[in-house]
Amino acid sequence: MDRNNRVSITWAAVFRRPGRTLAAILVFAPLVMGLVPAGARALVSPLGDPFYTPPTNLAKLVDGAIIRSREVTMSGPQQADTAAAYQLFFRTTSATGQPTAAVTTVLVPTAPAPKTRVLATYEPAYDSMTLNCAPSYTLQGGNPTGGGTGDLEQGLIADELAEGWDINVPDYEGLQNEWAVGPMLGHASLDSVRAAEQFAADGLTAGAHTEVTFTGYSGGSLAADWSAALAPSYAPELNIVGIAAGGNLPDYEYTESHLDGSLWYGVQIGTMESFSRAFSSFNLQQLLNPAGLALAAQDGSNSAGCSSSTLNEPGGNASEYTDFPSSEALVADPVVKQTLDRLSLRYAPNPTAPEFIYNSVNDDIAFVAPVDALVTQYCAAGVTVDYDRDALGGDHISAIPSWWAGSLAYLIGRYAGEPARDNCATWSSSPPTP
Numbered sequence: 001m002d003r004n005n006r007v008s009i010t011w012a013a014v015f016r017r018p019g020r021t022l023a024a025i026l027v028f029a030p031l032v033m034g035l036v037p038a039g040a041r042a043l044v045s046p047l048g049d050p051f052y053t054p055p056t057n058l059a060k061l062v063d064g065a066i067i068r069s070r071e072v073t074m075s076g077p078q079q080a081d082t083a084a085a086y087q088l089f090f091r092t093t094s095a096t097g098q099p100t101a102a103v104t105t106v107l108v109p110t111a112p113a114p115k116t117r118v119l120a121t122y123e124p125a126y127d128s129m130t131l132n133c134a135p136s137y138t139l140q141g142g143n144p145t146g147g148g149t150g151d152l153e154q155g156l157i158a159d160e161l162a163e164g165w166d167i168n169v170p171d172y173e174g175l176q177n178e179w180a181v182g183p184m185l186g187h188a189s190l191d192s193v194r195a196a197e198q199f200a201a202d203g204l205t206a207g208a209h210t211e212v213t214f215t216g217y218s219g220g221s222l223a224a225d226w227s228a229a230l231a232p233s234y235a236p237e238l239n240i241v242g243i244a245a246g247g248n249l250p251d252y253e254y255t256e257s258h259l260d261g262s263l264w265y266g267v268q269i270g271t272m273e274s275f276s277r278a279f280s281s282f283n284l285q286q287l288l289n290p291a292g293l294a295l296a297a298q299d300g301s302n303s304a305g306c307s308s309s310t311l312n313e314p315g316g317n318a319s320e321y322t323d324f325p326s327s328e329a330l331v332a333d334p335v336v337k338q339t340l341d342r343l344s345l346r347y348a349p350n351p352t353a354p355e356f357i358y359n360s361v362n363d364d365i366a367f368v369a370p371v372d373a374l375v376t377q378y379c380a381a382g383v384t385v386d387y388d389r390d391a392l393g394g395d396h397i398s399a400i401p402s403w404w405a406g407s408l409a410y411l412i413g414r415y416a417g418e419p420a421r422d423n424c425a426t427w428s429s430s431p432p433t434p
Contacts, residue, residue, distance in 0.1 A: 064194025113164030270309025360393025
């Protein structure tokens, strides 16, 4: 597909549903607000909802086992395309190999495609550290003024529902909201698929043979990319036919070292708070100064709104919030480097499912250089990769429409049985200069 056609499809896909505006697309996570329709039922916050409470026998359950389920009512752009929606509370495994649990929301389309049902996993970029910002809550209209991806990504979910696909939307950060902790994200996403495939009410009669895809942008790309990397060893039985990820963050050592002075500096403190939740060796008291500890506490409670940590300190610098003179010095600390290496896809297994990888050369947080390196690694390993390295794309926010056009077209092709596109030969012979 040439670029001109792709862009025209992008805007057609973005605006074909009521309620979408240019402003809604160009404003990203911290600024997009979800709206609760008139008459929506009152919801209980996940923090006070016993549905989210894990049982004491988690260790005895297998990954993907459904602990409990319930039918729920959707709110937002995807509501009209949803015949039924269910939440599944299931067992999964943490980044350190411990039994834990997570929730996923499964949406059944009003008009399923006329063939064996398929499952599209959509990974929202919720980048938040309380369950009040989890998709399972916000998809129902919860936390309408908390910010987050809101109507924007719910509109993209509606596009997938309109194709007749069952949609799986996991709370991939888990119960502790471990933002950017790749193994947790991958495990929870893969186990959400296992749970959905064994849940009779969603109509996935093919079970583990169900064709499955994973899609995500920015924080959601982490979940999609880590699902692809871990699937061959963690969930080899799943029939994954494609991954579509954009605004990728495959190398957190590179990302964290380039945040000083940027619009997105706040990501550093937010992710460090999440790392401390996943790994006991990651002690914030030994890394952050008082200002940094206060900001991490604010991020941890989402007191400034969902995804506030992505943009809460524009132009900040590690010297202001950490015990290090720069971000480069911070990532060189042995404990920090060990953790970041553990969370970098360059050290993770290579996927076997085909991938569509989109990244704008001009992305100001999902830097293109480490994505180039990951594609080179994948191509050398024989992974089928369609790399859309968009030289005309905008920054992290404005590149979303181009990503979505390419992703939706790719997923449609994968479910239609088309051969997965692969431009590794072109990329490997003459990779572009950044």
